Amino acid sequence: METIRTIAWMKEKAREARQEQRIIGLVPTMGALHAGHLALVQRAKKDCSPVYASIFLNPKQFGPNEDLSRYPRPLEADIQKLTVAKVDGLFLPDSKEVYPRGFSTYVTVEGLSERLEGRSRPGHFRGVATVVLKLLEIIQPHYAYFGRKDAQQVRIIQRMAQDLNLDVEIVVCPIVREADGLALSSRNTYLTAEERVAATVLHRSLQAADSELNAGVRDTMELQHAMRKVLEGEPRARVDYAEIVDAETFEPAVRVARPSYALLAVYIGKTRLIDNMLIQPEGDELRLEL
Numbered sequence: 001m002e003t004i005r006t007i008a009w010m011k012e013k014a015r016e017a018r019q020e021q022r023i024i025g026l027v028p029t030m031g032a033l034h035a036g037h038l039a040l041v042q043r044a045k046k047d048c049s050p051v052y053a054s055i056f057l058n059p060k061q062f063g064p065n066e067d068l069s070r071y072p073r074p075l076e077a078d079i080q081k082l083t084v085a086k087v088d089g090l091f092l093p094d095s096k097e098v099y100p101r102g103f104s105t106y107v108t109v110e111g112l113s114e115r116l117e118g119r120s121r122p123g124h125f126r127g128v129a130t131v132v133l134k135l136l137e138i139i140q141p142h143y144a145y146f147g148r149k150d151a152q153q154v155r156i157i158q159r160m161a162q163d164l165n166l167d168v169e170i171v172v173c174p175i176v177r178e179a180d181g182l183a184l185s186s187r188n189t190y191l192t193a194e195e196r197v198a199a200t201v202l203h204r205s206l207q208a209a210d211s212e213l214n215a216g217v218r219d220t221m222e223l224q225h226a227m228r229k230v231l232e233g234e235p236r237a238r239v240d241y242a243e244i245v246d247a248e249t250f251e252p253a254v255r256v257a258r259p260s261y262a263l264l265a266v267y268i269g270k271t272r273l274i275d276n277m278l279i280q281p282e283g284d285e286l287r288l289e290l
Contacts, residue, residue, distance in 0.1 A: 001079075001082055001083045001086075001087050001088065001089060001090055002088070002089045002090070003079070003089070003090045003092055004089055004090065004091050004092065005092050005093060005094070005097070006093065006097060007093065007097060007098075007138055010052075010089075010091050010093075010138055010139060011138055011139075013052075013089060014052075014138070014139045014140055014141075017050055018140070022049055022050060023047065023048045023049060023142050023143070024048060024050060024051075024052065024139065024140070024141040024142050024143075025044035025045070025047060025048030025049075025050070025051040025052070025141055025142070025143045025144070025145065026044075026051075026052050026053075026054065026135065026136070026139050026141035026143070026144045026145070027040045027041050027044055027051065027052070027053045027054070027087075027144075027145045028053075028054045028056075028132060028135050028144065028146075029053060029054060029055055029056075030055065030056065030057045030058060030071070030186070031055040031056075031057055031072070031073060031074070031075065031078050031186075032071070032072040032073070032074060032078070032186035032189070033077075033078045033081050033082070033186075034176075034184045034185075034186065035176050035184055036147050036149070036175070036176035036183075036184040036185075037053075037081075037147075038081060038085055039147075039173060039174075039176050040145040040146070040147060040173055041053060041082070041085045041087055041145075042085070043145055043171065043173050044143065044145050044171075045085075045086070047143055047171075048141075048142065048143055049088070050088035050089060051087055051088050052087065052088060052089045052090070052091055052139055052141070053082050053087045053089075053090050053091070054090070054091040054092070054093075054135055054139075055075070055078060055090065055091075055092050056091075056092075056093060056098060056131065056135075057071060057073065058098075058127055058128070058131045059095060059099075059127075060099070060106075060123075060126070060127030060130060060131060061123075061124050061125075061126075061127030061128045061131070062124075062127070063121055063122060063123060063124065066121070067187075067190075070190075071186070072186055072189055091135075091138075091139065098131065098134060105130075106126050106127075106129075106130045107126065107129040107130045107133050107160060108125075108126050108129065109125065109129055109156045109159050109160050109163070111249070112125075112152070112155060112156050112159055112249070112250055113125035113126065113129075113156055115152075115245075115250055115251070116152055116241055116243065116245070116250065116263060116265070117152050117153070117265065117274070118152075120240055120241070120265060125152075125153070125156055128153055128156065128157075129156060129157070129160050132144075132157050132160070133160060133164070133166075136161070136166055136168055140167070140168070141168055142167075142168065142169065143168065143169050143171050144157075144168050144169070144170055144171065145171045145173060146170065146171070146172055146173070147172075147173055147174075147175065147176070148172050148173060148174055148175050148276070148278065148289075149175045149183050149184075149185070149274065149275065149276065150274070151247075151261050151263065151276045151278075152250055152263070154170065154172050155247075155248070155250060157170055158170045158172075174289065175275075175276075175289075175290070177203070177290075180200050180203070181200055181203030181204070181207075181290075182196075182199050182200055182202070182203060183202070183203070183273075183274075183275045185273060185274075187271055187272070187273065188271075188273075190270070190271040191268060191269070191271055192269065194236070195236060195268045195269045195271065198234050198235075198236035198237060198268050198269075199268045199271075199273060201230060201231055201233075201234040201237050201266070201268075202231075202264050202266055202273060202275040203275065203290070204230050205226075205227040205228075205230040205231050205242065205264060205266075206227065206262055206264065206275060206276070206277045206290055207290070208226040208227055208229070208230045209223045209226055209227050209244075209262045209277060210277065210288050210290065211226075212226045213256065213279065213286055213288060214286070214288075218255045218256045218257070219254075219255055220243075220244035220252070220253050220254055220255060220256065220260075223244050223256070223262065224242055224243060224244055227242045227262065227264070228242050231264075231266060236268055236269060237266050237267070237268055238266065238267040239264075239265075239266055239267075240265035240266060240267065240272065241263065241264070241265050242262075242263070242264050242266075243262075243263050244256065244260055244261070244262050244263075244279075245260060245261050245263060246258060246259075246260055247259035247260050247261050247278065247279075256279055256281065256286075257281060258281065259278070259279065259280050259281070260278075260279045261276050261277065261278055261279065262276060262277040262279065263275075263276045264276065277289065277290050
């Protein structure tokens with residue numbers, strides 16, 4: 001696996017691949033890789049050659065009171081995982097390469113960026129959209145792969161790609177979970193042993209909504225009540241939000257009649273975790289994706 005540290009070098013490698021009429025795949029990450037990231041790589045390898053991964057811990061998407069300084073940075077282990085996964089190249093720029101002195105251009109996707117995660121983390125999605133657009137412009141992949149755990153982020157990236165006429169398909173891949181249902185996240189490493197057990201409450205909360213939906217409940221207030229009841233039964237959990245929203249607009253839904261998300265953001269101790277379930281009505285039936 002080739003490690004590429006400059007934008008100019010990355011552009012040249014991608015240009016060579018396009019000239020050879022090869023299909024380029026990109027898996028953007030912030031490092032601290034786990035099986036969820038590697039599942040994105042394996043999906044990309046089925047569709048594309050070459051496949052590039054990027055590791056860039058983007059300072060623009062962290063607020064002043066967030067965890068940038070303590071975010072895990074196991075770079076050697078990450079490189080080893082990507083090498084074993086047979087990624088063709090790793091784009092590994094530093095912050096000054098991505099944001100040179102005088103940088104002052106940002107991307108804002110209005111509407112979608114202002115609720116839920118955007119409300120709780122002001123400026124977060126501006127930082128995400130800006131760095132993802134830069135990566136897509138530098139590498140110009142045919143396909144870029146993201147996990148569904150960050151559902152609002154993925155929808156914002158899809159909207160940005162559509163609005164700006166980018167020649168890339170945003171591929172959304174399923175959530176990867178531990179055996180007990182906890183969604184894989186780099187932030188899971190912050191949890192103590194007791195908090196790790198408590199964190200399963202997110203999945204159990206979504207399962208409660210799943211049960212209600214399968215019993216015929218479509219009113220979102222009832223579904224949100226079912227989720228919150230489970231969350232409030234866990235003393236280590238503090239709910240930021242537990243909502244049912246339209247899967248396209250991320251506006252609150254009154255009834256589940258269109259594709260929707262059940263979305264959670266919950267503090268377990270000091271660690272903020274997110275999770276979701278995709279709800280897809282199909283005639284009189286539902287397809288639920290945890």
